[in-house]
Amino acid sequence: MNAAPPLATATDTAFELQALLDAAVDAIVVIDHIGTILTFSRAAERIFGYEAHEVLGCTVDILMNDEDRQSHGSHLAQYLASCIPRIIGRGHEIEVRRKNGTLFPASLAVGLIPESNPPRFVGFVRDNSAQHESEAEAHRLQDRLMHVARLATVGEMASGIAHELNQPLAAIATYAHACDRLLGGADPDVEEVQGALKQIAEQAVRAGNIIRKLRGLAKSERPTRVPSDVNQVIAELNLLIESDAKAHGVDYRRDLQPNLPQVVLDSSQIQQVVMNLVHNALDSLALAQVETGELVVQTRRTGAGDVEISVCDNGGGVQEAIVNRMFDPFCSTKPTGTGLGLPISRTIVTAHDGRLEYSPNEPRGACFKVQLPAMRAEPVSA
Ligand SMILES: Nc1ncnc2c1ncn2[C@@H]1O[C@H](COP(=O)(O)OP(=O)(O)O)[C@@H](O)[C@H]1O
Ligand SMILES: [Mg+2]
Numbered sequence: 001m002n003a004a005p006p007l008a009t010a011t012d013t014a015f016e017l018q019a020l021l022d023a024a025v026d027a028i029v030v031i032d033h034i035g036t037i038l039t040f041s042r043a044a045e046r047i048f049g050y051e052a053h054e055v056l057g058c059t060v061d062i063l064m065n066d067e068d069r070q071s072h073g074s075h076l077a078q079y080l081a082s083c084i085p086r087i088i089g090r091g092h093e094i095e096v097r098r099k100n101g102t103l104f105p106a107s108l109a110v111g112l113i114p115e116s117n118p119p120r121f122v123g124f125v126r127d128n129s130a131q132h133e134s135e136a137e138a139h140r141l142q143d144r145l146m147h148v149a150r151l152a153t154v155g156e157m158a159s160g161i162a163h164e165l166n167q168p169l170a171a172i173a174t175y176a177h178a179c180d181r182l183l184g185g186a187d188p189d190v191e192e193v194q195g196a197l198k199q200i201a202e203q204a205v206r207a208g209n210i211i212r213k214l215r216g217l218a219k220s221e222r223p224t225r226v227p228s229d230v231n232q233v234i235a236e237l238n239l240l241i242e243s244d245a246k247a248h249g250v251d252y253r254r255d256l257q258p259n260l261p262q263v264v265l266d267s268s269q270i271q272q273v274v275m276n277l278v279h280n281a282l283d284s285l286a287l288a289q290v291e292t293g294e295l296v297v298q299t300r301r302t303g304a305g306d307v308e309i310s311v312c313d314n315g316g317g318v319q320e321a322i323v324n325r326m327f328d329p330f331c332s333t334k335p336t337g338t339g340l341g342l343p344i345s346r347t348i349v350t351a352h353d354g355r356l357e358y359s360p361n362e363p364r365g366a367c368f369k370v371q372l373p374a375m376r377a378e379p380v381s382a
Helices: 010-023 042-048 066-082 129-156 158-184 190-218 230-235 238-247 267-287 341-351
Strands: 027-031 037-040 092-097 103-112 121-127 226-228 250-256 263-265 293-301 307-313 355-360 366-372
Touching (some): 103 129, 129 267, 129 341, 190 238, 230 263, 230 267, 230 293, 238 250, 238 267, 267 366, 341 355
Parallel strands (some): 250 293
Antiparallel strands (some): 027 121, 226 263, 355 366
16 A cells, blocks of 8 residues: 655745746736845846845835836825726736836736735746847848838839830930931921920920839838828829839720728838739739730729729739649749739738738639728727
8 A cells, every 4th residue: 555645844835836827928026015035036036136135025126117116105004095907817928127227018926915915926936038129020021021122112113114214315316416406407396396395304204203102112211100082092103113014015994983981001001012912913914815915003992992993904814723832932934923912912901900811813814903991990989
């Protein structure tokens, strides 16, 4: 027969408790009813940078930021008077202070030690600074990726842009030569020269406009979402899409439903999505054996009242083999494709609480639809 295990003595229990305190990853701090620190665990020493003997007997204020320091005393007093806990049992985010004065984000959970009179409280503090830093780093990387992707979109448009810029530049050269010739004659026709100069000015404005739009698209700025008219966002791209479509020998049609509800969006991000979709359509049309390549950009209000932008083409449609993977990063059927256009576009649209979906076009080709939530009217306050 096995002998019964010996009963734990009070000393054993105290040792176990100490071992628990020492092994815990979160800082454990026990305070009394006036905030005096009674216990300060190993993890607390590591996280706060104090040794236990430096803080035992001090008030817990030394671990707090200025704001909490001012309110903590009154919260304790309030609790003692009412016994209604404000934070007990609930984890919450706070900012705490290290010995060297630096502040860091942490989660705090507080429990009341049962039967303690006057009451004592145990606080568990988790250092969240690494998590916050990695979140901030992820945001920074996301911003950079968006910028690089935007530049890549602009880069993809280079051939269309070059083609479009060449036309006004060639016209300017022709008119300038004509002016030279006219002015070199015996009796120059001033009106004719003026006409040619006017043309030069117009063509220069046209070229300038193209460059301005391009700059706008390539610009790196912090994302800002404001209530916007989707048709206006598309209209700003018109010149770029038109020149690109022309360079690809594709018919470009716009079909924008008027009076759409406003959408809260970041216009340069949504423009990037549209340009990505337009590029994919033009790529597909370049390969497709169609007599007339067609690209249609449409906006409309959906049955649910939201706003939809669709980019459709009559190319080959998305290949069956990748239909389920096309939104995955690096999924590309093109020899020099990055496979990032669709996943980045979907990330942008999802961040706008919208959806980006694919459906085959009828009778042939691809259709990508971006649905964005319409701005709801502010509830009228009573
Ligand atoms: N309009 C389209 N027509 C046909 N296939 C498309 C279309 N748009 C996207 N695809 C397919 O989805 C893939 C992923 O697109 P994307 O993420 O933009 O990457 P990339 O354009 O660099 O290949 C493309 O390689 C292509 O096979
Ligand atoms: Mg692409």
